[in-house]
Amino acid sequence: MRRRIVIIGGNIAGLTAAISAREVDKHAEITVLSREAYPPYRRSSLVSIISAEATTPKDLIMSPSQLRSLRIRLLQGVEALDIDCHNRIVKARGISMRRDLSFYYDSLVLASGSLSLVPPIEGVKKKGVFTFRTLEDALRISQEAKLAKKVVVVGAGLGGLEVAEALAKRGVKVTIAVRSRILRKLVEPNLSVHLRERIEQKGVKVITGVSPEKIGGEKKVEWIKLSKEKISTSNVIFSTGVKPNVELAKKIGLELGETGAIKVDYRMQTTISEIYAAGDCAEAPDALTGKWMYVPVGSVAAKEGAVAGKNAAGDEAEVRGIIRAQADTIFGKEIVSIGHSSESARKLNVKANAVNLSSMWRSLRFLQKHPAKIMVLITPNGRIIGAQVISHRFASLYAYTLFSAIQQKITLDELLDKWQPWLNILAKYA
Numbered sequence: 231m232r233r234r235i236v237i238i239g240g241n242i243a244g245l246t247a248a249i250s251a252r253e254v255d256k257h258a259e260i261t262v263l264s265r266e267a268y269p270p271y272r273r274s275s276l277v278s279i280i281s282a283e284a285t286t287p288k289d290l291i292m293s294p295s296q297l298r299s300l301r302i303r304l305l306q307g308v309e310a311l312d313i314d315c316h317n318r319i320v321k322a323r324g325i326s327m328r329r330d331l332s333f334y335y336d337s338l339v340l341a342s343g344s345l346s347l348v349p350p351i352e353g354v355k356k357k358g359v360f361t362f363r364t365l366e367d368a369l370r371i372s373q374e375a376k377l378a379k380k381v382v383v384v385g386a387g388l389g390g391l392e393v394a395e396a397l398a399k400r401g402v403k404v405t406i407a408v409r410s411r412i413l414r415k416l417v418e419p420n421l422s423v424h425l426r427e428r429i430e431q432k433g434v435k436v437i438t439g440v441s442p443e444k445i446g447g448e449k450k451v452e453w454i455k456l457s458k459e460k461i462s463t464s465n466v467i468f469s470t471g472v473k474p475n476v477e478l479a480k481k482i483g484l485e486l487g488e489t490g491a492i493k494v495d496y497r498m499q500t501t502i503s504e505i506y507a508a509g510d511c512a513e514a515p516d517a518l519t520g521k522w523m524y525v526p527v528g529s530v531a532a533k534e535g536a537v538a539g540k541n542a543a544g545d546e547a548e549v550r551g552i553i554r555a556q557a558d559t560i561f562g563k564e565i566v567s568i569g570h571s572s573e574s575a576r577k578l579n580v581k582a583n584a585v586n587l588s589s590m591w592r593s594l595r596f597l598q599k600h601p602a603k604i605m606v607l608i609t610p611n612g613r614i615i616g617a618q619v620i621s622h623r624f625a626s627l628y629a630y631t632l633f634s635a636i637q638q639k640i641t642l643d644e645l646l647d648k649w650q651p652w653l654n655i656l657a658k659y660a
């Protein structure tokens with residue numbers, strides 16, 4: 231009999247699991263349930279809906295026809311409501327057809343992703359308050375931007391900055407309000423200052439050291455109170471982080487880790503043996519410390535999804551260590567953040583110092599030609615555990631070398647020996 235693999239969630243983790251399962255088992259019946267009504271899209275391209283006033287995102291992860299060619303059945307608009315673990319049945323609901331559905335499985339992958347975190351303050355349910363996570367969110371924000379004069383974006387992670395830039399380009403007066411600093415989790419404080427200057431040069435106001443306290447207005451949002459300051463606004467967009475979507479996991483008694491995400495082992499197996507979990511709903515093992523962390527980024531979701539899918543199809547695959555890698559272009563600056571920042575190292579009690587490589591390398595011709603800000607995080611014995619680059623061009627050129635340096639556990643001195651001659655050669659051509 232053919233193996234039945236059911237996957238709950240049809241984004242990066244879920245689809246990578248499906249494709250990887252197909253690679254292992256050519257005959258399995260693979261079904262992906264996605265409660266979203268749209269074909270799977272990249273969340274990182276959602277901002278194009280707002281900036282380009284488009285109605286469909288720029289990048290689909292995979293088109294339905296590509297999935298069909300792999301004999302992967304993607305059921306859009308189908309929400310898994312419960313799992314009968316004893317009889318191995320997923321109970322679901324076809325949202326638009328209003329029908330109850332059942333799916334038998336031999337192995338199951340939970341790839342239910344994450345949900346936006348919104349502070350529980352008065353007024354968050356008012357008309358004109360948004361989060362920025364789904365295609366529907368992006369379409370609503372884009373529609374609203376046609377009339378909006380002023381928007382407050384609460385939070386200054388990559389998503390918050392992306393939406394702020396897109397709205398500013400459409401002529402909306404944007405204020406970014408943040409409790410601490412720009413990209414606190416991703417970059418060192420000096421880079422936050424640099425980015426803040428850049429953002430303000432582009433006409434976006436940044437207020438730091440404030441928390442949202444109350445949102446007010448008659449029929450819809452008219453103002454927001456940020457600590458002591460009350461400012462008028464037509465919309466508020468929360469980009470204040472995410473939490474793992476563990477509703478179903480809790481319902482069926484899966485154990486959660488200390489981070490609040492689903493506890494898994496290196497095979498992405500949960501505490502119920504035939505159920506795997508991957509992506510934003512699950513924990514990930516840190517490559518440096520081996521500790522289980524919560525790292526809700528696309529590259530991690532893909533890596534975990536691949537392992538979960540292979541194992542669900544009967545293979546023996548493992549995720550041994552995760553090195554986070556994120557890249558984006560915001561307000562005309564390329565930003566790369568890899569491995570640990572001092573913020574994440576502090577959380578794990580790892581001692582580390584941030585070294586300003588760009589000021590050490592001021593005389594290097596390549597950097598003179600193409601200025602970049604490069605920070606490297608090193609442990610007391612010199613090992614590189616994280617790196618960040620902000621530049622106008624070529625940030626991704628550094629990314630590969632820095633990622634390899636972290637992966638190969640080399641020291642800063644070793645990196646400098648290898649890298650400087652290479653950059654000198656590159657200066658002649660780039």
Ligand SMILES: Cc1cc2nc3c(=O)[nH]c(=O)nc-3n(C[C@H](O)[C@H](O)[C@H](O)COP(=O)(O)OP(=O)(O)OC[C@H]3O[C@@H](n4cnc5c(N)ncnc54)[C@H](O)[C@@H]3O)c2cc1C
Pocket residue numbers: 238239240241242243244263264265266272273274275276277308309310311341342343344362363364388389475478508509510511526527528529531555556557558
């Ligand atoms: C605006 C934005 C920009 C981003 N940019 C980047 C970037 O540049 N680089 C990067 O690495 N990461 C980025 N991320 C993060 C990245 O998108 C996520 O880490 C990634 O999408 C996680 O994939 P996932 O499959 O685990 O979860 P999700 O993408 O959250 O997908 C889970 C899916 O499961 C569905 N689902 C949940 N419960 C059920 C159920 N019961 N039944 C059926 N379906 C269900 C959900 O509707 C959802 O479609 C960004 C995120 C956002 C919001």
